[in-house]
Amino acid sequence: MPTLDTNTDCTHQLLPTDPLLRDALSHLPTLLCPAEAAKTMTSILWNCVKLNNTIGRYGRHTKQIWATTKVENMRQYLDDIAQHEYEEAVRIVKRDNAFSAGKDMQTRYNETVYWEIISKGAKLVDPATLPASKGPLDGFTMAEKAATKVFMLEAGFGTGTENQRRCRNLWKKLSEIRKAGVGKILLYRTNEFDTYCKRFANEAASLTDVVMSWEKVYGPLLEQLETRMMKLSAGDFTGVSDFLQPFVAERLGIKEASWNNAFNEWHFDEEAAAFGLVCNPTVTSDDPFWCISDQHIMSESGRNKSIFMFLFPRNDRYLSVCPIVPVNQGDILGLFAGTIRFSDDFDRLYGIRGPFEKLWLDYSQVTGTLNQMKVSQHSEEANVQLHWEPVKKQEDKATHVSWIVSVRALKAIMPFEEILREAPQKEQYLLHQSEKFARQGFTKSKANYGRNAL
Known part of the structure; x- marks a missing residue:
């Protein structure tokens, strides 16, 4: 487990400039x-x-x-x-x-x-x-x-x-x-x-x-x-309770329906079918990573820390994404919201390339908690990365392969330290520096303001 400064002076306050806690x-x-x-x-x-x-x-x-x-x-x-x-x-x-x-x-x-x-x-x-x-x-x-x-x-x-x-x-x-x-x-x-x-x-x-x-x-x-666990126990994994926090709603002008921490759906059924015809990835587990209720991961030695990822106000315009418990290298921090695409029409602003040619994640229409994280142009600054994992999905009587795009820790991360990923394209990095697109949760959705956004 990572350790903080063991200075015995209990009056020490970690200020925003402290590298452990940043903003x-x-x-x-x-x-x-x-x-x-x-x-x-x-x-x-x-x-x-x-x-x-x-x-x-x-x-x-x-x-x-x-x-x-x-x-x-x-x-x-x-x-x-x-x-x-x-x-x-x-x-x-x-x-x-x-x-x-x-x-x-x-x-x-x-x-x-x-x-x-x-x-x-x-x-x-x-x-x-x-x-x-x-x-x-x-x-x-x-x-x-x-x-x-x-x-x-x-x-x-x-x-x-x-x-x-x-x-x-x-x-x-x-x-x-x-x-x-x-x-x-x-x-x-x-x-x-x-x-x-x-x-x-x-x-x-x-x-x-x-x-x-x-x-x-x-x-x-x-x-x-407490609120999160009540929602999870009821089968609601969307994480909409994060979105409804007053300071989050004040900074994001998007509709509640655009928020989804639960799963990555295929954007088009035709693309899912086309992928299945040419690719057959090995599915190692039928269990989605977000099953926080599983007893084997409900311990401090567990790798799933998604329940402990929180949004904080970075300033009047932007949000920070931070864990509230120590995170170890390799820990799962949650799902990166977006829809799965299999096409040549890759979007350099909103696209994350997957492990197969033409496979990519599109977050232009949907967002979530971890999508609000900071981005960098340089890989050495990142403390997390996106990880693609194939899963089996049952629809009606048919079973097909879908994907979960999760966020994994590249190194130890302290409580209240911001998570930071590398932007794969310069266009995407610039997008995340924009106050306008921050208001839109970094989606294409035109920002609405006030109660109408909900």
């Missing part, structure tokens, strides 16, 4: 301890994706659900599920998995109020029953220590001396962070976040100030991730 963070609040943020927040962002993938399959609901701690009743419940027909049994499994994920979030979030409960208990402790204080001062009164032990006994936690000390420190810090207004991060907090809190020691800024700065940057991104 994106100039439009975001100050991010304290950015190196630790990149490490710790990555686990929280992945946790958000995993939990919302499970929840999204059933939907967001608030219901009174059946629960038991009796083993025999658990067995009976399982037997009842087995008696249902397929569709009802699947509905119950999705519901239970969704509520289990929600309960997991709630249980961990509940820990942020434990210290408030313990503080109330400390007020009930008779001072006469407390032993004399021993050892160096650690910020806790003897009443708070006694109340912590009682609470842990009642709640079923291990009460070893070291575990009491660790829990006191963590629960008090979590309480202070929650009272400061941190919400999303605590909802999805992970063991990595807890470890950071336990080990935090810096005189330049308090832990609460650091995490609050993270919340201001990552809180809105976590909200967007």
Whole structure:
């Protein structure tokens, strides 16, 4: 995993001129301890994706659900599920998995109020029953220590001396962070976040100030991730929620129908048929790369980082495309929108040549998130490239070859660092320098302004 500057000065702000973040963070609040943020927040962002993938399959609901701690009743419940027909049994499994994920979030979030409960208990402790204080001062009164032990006994936690000390420190810090207004991060907090809190020691800024700065940057991104996962779980891969972000709609004057992060269709059926007659590429996988819900890629070691690619305002006219987690060489960052052509009529403005003669991608009519990235005339400046992958597509009873044109990382890319591809033709490079065409999402569509664009 790439690492940011490990400077322990938590007041360091990565400015727009910083080569790691370039322009994106100039439009975001100050991010304290950015190196630790990149490490710790990555686990929280992945946790958000995993939990919302499970929840999204059933939907967001608030219901009174059946629960038991009796083993025999658990067995009976399982037997009842087995008696249902397929569709009802699947509905119950999705519901239970969704509520289990929600309960997991709630249980961990509940820990942020434990210290408030313990503080109330400390007020009930008779001072006469407390032993004399021993050892160096650690910020806790003897009443708070006694109340912590009682609470842990009642709640079923291990009460070893070291575990009491660790829990006191963590629960008090979590309480202070929650009272400061941190919400999303605590909802999805992970063991990595807890470890950071336990080990935090810096005189330049308090832990609460650091995490609050993270919340201001990552809180809105976590909200967007929640929306994305709900759409993906419902089978909507178009990524239109990106387009509907206010700052995106302000900069793009195109219609919603022109936005598609989901697939690359053939522009003409006749060209698809003509390609099939003369070319027979080897299809290595039937699975489209965007299946983020697949469990084998829903981990930090996974190669598919498409869910973490975001748009940011570069300035008043242009957008930046950046990952919000560290990206490794070879990672998949998503689909480059466009339609597949097989013809001699190559467009030097909007065309990307494919792996076969006459095969090319046309992005003159459709655009998407990654199409808004910067372009360069020089290959050595690029940190991503376009990758063509053949896939089988079923239509009616016939199967034919189509293509996915994805964006792959050429090198490690840091969170909030802009992605940049090489323009294959000078004409295309100049197109992407135009404010007019930026307004059109780099399509031929004439820009509309205001609500009519939607």
